Amino acid sequence: MIKFFRRIRQNLLQENRFSKYLLYAIGEIILVVIGILIALQVNNWNEKRILRTTQNNYLRELKADIDIMNVEYKLIVDDHTQKLKAAQDVFQSLNTCELNHNQKKRFDELLLTYNSLTVLYQVRNTYEEMLSANIYSELENKKVKNFVSEFYEHRDAMQHYIDDFRQDIGVTYPTIKKHVSFEYDGNGETTVSYEISDLCNDSEFKNAIFESVRTKEYIMQMTTILSEKLEVMVQMLETEMDN
Secondary structure, three states: HHHHHHHHHHHHEEEEEEOHHHHHHHHHHHHHHHHHHHHHHHHHHHHHHHHHHHHHHHHHHHHHHHHHHHHHHHHHHHHHHHHHOOOOOOHHHHOOOOOOOHHHHHHHHHHHOOOOOOOOOOOHHHHHHHHOOOHHHHHHHHHHHHHHHHHHHHHHHHHHHHHHHHHHHHHHHHHHHHOOOEEOOOOEEEEOOOOHHHHHOHHHHHHHHHHHHHHHHHHHHHHHHHHHHHHHHHHHHHHHHHO
């Protein structure tokens, strides 16, 4: 092809047809420019296709992470709901100053785990990889991008609140230890001993238990919010990958 165009130029010059040669040269330049533009467009299209393929691969991995968290948080919400109800029942038993067998088991469990608060579960490896590889910033769907980012931000903020709750619980924990004896049984398990009549008549102890109930209520609300967000994210990511 190059030899063909070169031959045309040489013929035009030999025949002293300079004006036609000039027009031909301009046409050849235009063709070259068009070829370059087409090549750039094809290259740009290929880059977008590669980026979209990479994004879809990451989105599939991100959805797998979200699916795992979605299942886990449903279980976590159920667990915290049960723990909250148990703690509320324990607090009510202080008002009646009576403990049946099941209430005592729940009361003992509450005392043994009084200052033990949850760490909000998360899987964020894919999310962090997308951020570090600048894949996340290139996502076109801003609604999906913002929602996923907000979830992790909310999770971190809520974990910060829980850490603050842990400090508050730590302040009241000496009150628990003041009224309850912690011991080990023959199997090395921790046990508690107390007199319910002493506990139910002590306002300081009742306030400490109330603080535990209120903390469990806050944590249950937080885990419920995160669980609902995860459910929405699953649907959003499925729709995004279908497009």
